[in-house]
Amino acid sequence: MSAHLIDGKAIAARLRERVAACVARLKAEQGIVPGLAVVLVGNDPASTVYVRNKGIQTIAAGMASFEHKLPAETTQAELLALIAQLNADPAVHGILVQLPLPLHIDADAVINAINPAKDVDGFHVTNVGLLATGQRSIVPCTPLGCLMLLREHFGNLVGRNAVVIGRSNIVGKPVVQLLLRESCTVTIAHSRTERLPTICRRADILIAAVGRAEMITGDFIKPGAVVIDVGINQIERGGQVRLVGDVERESAAEIADAMTPVPGGVGPMTIACLLANTVTACCRH
Numbered sequence: 403m404s405a406h407l408i409d410g411k412a413i414a415a416r417l418r419e420r421v422a423a424c425v426a427r428l429k430a431e432q433g434i435v436p437g438l439a440v441v442l443v444g445n446d447p448a449s450t451v452y453v454r455n456k457g458i459q460t461i462a463a464g465m466a467s468f469e470h471k472l473p474a475e476t477t478q479a480e481l482l483a484l485i486a487q488l489n490a491d492p493a494v495h496g497i498l499v500q501l502p503l504p505l506h507i508d509a510d511a512v513i514n515a516i517n518p519a520k521d522v523d524g525f526h527v528t529n530v531g532l533l534a535t536g537q538r539s540i541v542p543c544t545p546l547g548c549l550m551l552l553r554e555h556f557g558n559l560v561g562r563n564a565v566v567i568g569r570s571n572i573v574g575k576p577v578v579q580l581l582l583r584e585s586c587t588v589t590i591a592h593s594r595t596e597r598l599p600t601i602c603r604r605a606d607i608l609i610a611a612v613g614r615a616e617m618i619t620g621d622f623i624k625p626g627a628v629v630i631d632v633g634i635n636q637i638e639r640g641g642q643v644r645l646v647g648d649v650e651r652e653s654a655a656e657i658a659d660a661m662t663p664v665p666g667g668v669g670p671m672t673i674a675c676l677l678a679n680t681v682t683a684c685c686r687h
């Protein structure tokens with residue numbers, strides 16, 4: 403058996419089309435152009451690529467993109483002043499601060515300085531609390547992307563056993579909240595979890611957000627499960643640098659019913675969900 407590959411690229415492309423159609427309607431009917439401001443501090447190569455891609459896709463969807471590239475030695479006070487300026491700017495409906503920030507800056511203080519209504523990453527403590535209490539919030543992009551992929555596959559998720567490996571604020575915890583909201587039975591695993599393969603083999607839905615290349619092999623997977631691989635890891639193989647997920651594709655594909663590839667699974671959904679969150683923030687505004 404070889405698992406069906408869930409095509410995140412195609413699903414993300416359809417979401418971007420819906421976003422673009424919504425943007426066109428906002429422009430035509432109300433003269434409003436949704437605007438996304440992305441703030442990058444320093445020269446981290448991966449972050450620079452992410453920010454560039456976000457800008458390109460924002461413009462492709464017909465929105466306004468405002469990029470703020472600041473030097474690595476920017477002080478926290480300077481960054482907070484920029485956030486205050488973006489909070490007050492009526493042309494900016496979404497604000498994203500690219501993480502990680504340099505170590506001398508308190509990332510929580512910066513995220514919590516963003517107006518929660520413009521916090522399109524969904525990391526502000528207000529949005530985290532709203533999500534956890536089942537209220538309307540802005541949902542973090544990668545977890546929202548995972549949910550959309552699962553809905554596309556299953557339709558209804560009620561009653562499914564889900565195991566989420568990883569408990570970060572960015573991926574693991576919000577994924578858990580979303581699955582609970584869908585009435586899944588959810589287990590959260592992390593680096594101190596004992597008998598991880600046994601726990602994972604109970605999952606109808608297995609979500610890996612660990613950051614360890616190909617750690618999850620076929621032995622972790624229940625026959626017929628759906629596996630969502632959030633991990634993005636660079637490895638060197640055969641003298642070439644390659645991107646792989648947290649899931650070892652070949653052995654997992656022998657056991658799972660469906661799985662997301664890396665690249666081309668969760669990754670494309672993340673930026674598409676960012677665009678969708680920006681339009682949502684604009685409409686609510």
Ligand code: NDP
Binds near residue numbers: 592634668672
């Ligand atoms: P973090 O490093 O913040 O969290 C990793 C989690 O994995 C932690 O909860 C950690 O447990 C757990 N963990 C680590 N080792 C093990 C282990 N041996 N067994 C079980 N659990 C373990 O990472 P993120 O959540 O930010 O990201 C996870 C992965 O997802 C990364 O590869 C990242 O690059 C990728 N990513 C992909 C995105 C996309 O768009 N596709 C977006 C964001 C992230 P503990 O809490 O105990 O330390």
